[in-house]
Amino acid sequence: AQKITQTQPGMFVQEKEAVTLDCTYDTSDPSYGLFWYKQPSSGEMIFLIYQGSYDQQNATEGRYSLNFQKARKSANLVISASQLGDSAMYFCAMRSGGGADGLTFGKGTHLIIQP
Amino acid sequence: NAGVTQTPKFRVLKTGQSMTLLCAQDMNHEYMYWYRQDPGMGLRLIHYSVGEGTTAKGEVPDGYNVSRLKKQNFLLGLESAAPSQTSVYFCASGGNYYEQYFGPGTRLTVT
Numbered sequence: 001a002q003k004i005t006q007t008q009p010g011m012f013v014q015e016k017e018a019v020t021l022d023c024t025y026d027t028s029d030p031s032y033g034l035f036w037y038k039q040p041s042s043g044e045m046i047f048l049i050y051q052g053s054y055d056q057q058n059a060t061e062g063r064y065s066l067n068f069q070k071a072r073k074s075a076n077l078v079i080s081a082s083q084l085g086d087s088a089m090y091f092c093a094m095r096s097g098g099g100a101d102g103l104t105f106g107k108g109t110h111l112i113i114q115p
Numbered sequence: 116n117a118g119v120t121q122t123p124k125f126r127v128l129k130t131g132q133s134m135t136l137l138c139a140q141d142m143n144h145e146y147m148y149w150y151r152q153d154p155g156m157g158l159r160l161i162h163y164s165v166g167e168g169t170t171a172k173g174e175v176p177d178g179y180n181v182s183r184l185k186k187q188n189f190l191l192g193l194e195s196a197a198p199s200q201t202s203v204y205f206c207a208s209g210g211n212y213y214e215q216y217f218g219p220g221t222r223l224t225v226t
Contacts, residue, residue, distance in 0.1 A: 004157070033213055045158075045205060045217035052213065091157050095212070100146040100165045102173055102207075103215060105157030 002027040002096045004106035011111050019079040021109050023092030026073060032096045034075040035103060036066065039089040048090075051075060087113045117141055119218035121206050127224045128196045136191040136221050138206030144216075146209045147189040148173075149181060151202040152220075158205060164189055196225045 003026040013019050025034065036048040051059045051066045059066045067076040075094075079086055089110050093103040122137040138147065145166050150158035150173075160173030164183040178200060180192045189208075193200060201224050209215040 035215070037217075043203070044219050045207075047214070047216065050213045093157070100163070100209070100212070102148045102150070102160035102163045103158070105159070107155065107157050
């Protein structure tokens, strides 16, 4: 069985500061993928970034980067220079194995950016 | 290119009624998924499909049925709705292992 743990139910951060959202995972499969999604108050799920278990480098997408520490089984999302529009729920998710099974999600972190 | 669309956006059912949620994608994706999201929780997989004519159970399949008669459509059925099925339902599709695009969601209330 696979599991995602997000230990920060909520976070308050000052605008323009960097933010790190924690995510730890558990799987016995050597092949897996890690995802981060943003869910604003409007409710849609927005894909942010993906990291494969065999990727040598940490994934980056604009202001988003994934701090992948395989030995610790952690996949933290880093948002540089936070903006008011970053206020949202953030979900970490994973998929194990090489198939097309669905994602397993964590419970999310509610991020609030303060001016 | 509309991406992933869901019909309807909102629905209120009485206990015991049935309904079907429709998911459509125009990206020619093989894989499609149905999730539910309850307050304070992440999304949980209900059923999924790896191709036209195929379906498989996810983490919380009880009380739901699905069909994938056409590649672009994935239907989620509730035969006899229960208050415990009050939730937001998300459909997603993907063309490969590292992508999964979500629809806007359907908010369902069962009274």
